[in-house]
Amino acid sequence: GESVGLHLPTLSVQEGDNSIINCAYSNSASDYFIWYKQESGKGPQFIIDIRSNMDKRQGQRVTVLLNKTVKHLSLQIAATQPGDSAVYFCAESPQAAGNKLTFGGGTRVLVKP
């Protein structure tokens, strides 16, 4: 999701359900993608990353899917918990940019008990 000014896209999910957060990236030369979680008033925390030679990568309760054809990235969170409530950012980087990341606007996830 892309932000629209002050209004972040929001995903409301029931505790225990799976969450899917989407991100459209813009640079076809990007070959590294990363998801961060940011809780209110804190710095972003790394969740998972993926390189362009892969289309899926799994972590603990999280899966990232990459579709280079349509320049789309998604983060799936299994069995969403209250502690997963946060803003989630995707970021991309082309190899030529060294380690500079370009961040998307973020998606807010609200977990309902």
Place this chain on the structure above:
Amino acid sequence: DGGITQSPKYLFRKEGQNVTLSCEQNLNHDAMYWYRQDPGQGLRLIYYSQIVNDFQKGDIAEGYSVSREKKESFPLTVTSAQKNPTAFYLCASSIVEGPYEQYFGPGTRLTVT
């Protein structure tokens, strides 16, 4: 305990004053970054440095200055020329060879009145 520290957490200044935000890391990373985050938005790159005594402008460098005299430290000065300085400022570090994840500090919330 390795990580990035930013101080102070909250900072208040009067308009027209310069203010310096501190960022220190003990991760032995060569690259360091400063981002600005406005409410409900993503991160925008202000400045970055890949080696001591060298730094480059990011996307929104106007009104800001940095120095990199030591590997561990990358202070950011918000000058009186910055038109809208009130924001949440985040410092990050990473290895240079990348791209790889960036590690973020807890942030400093600057309010200028």
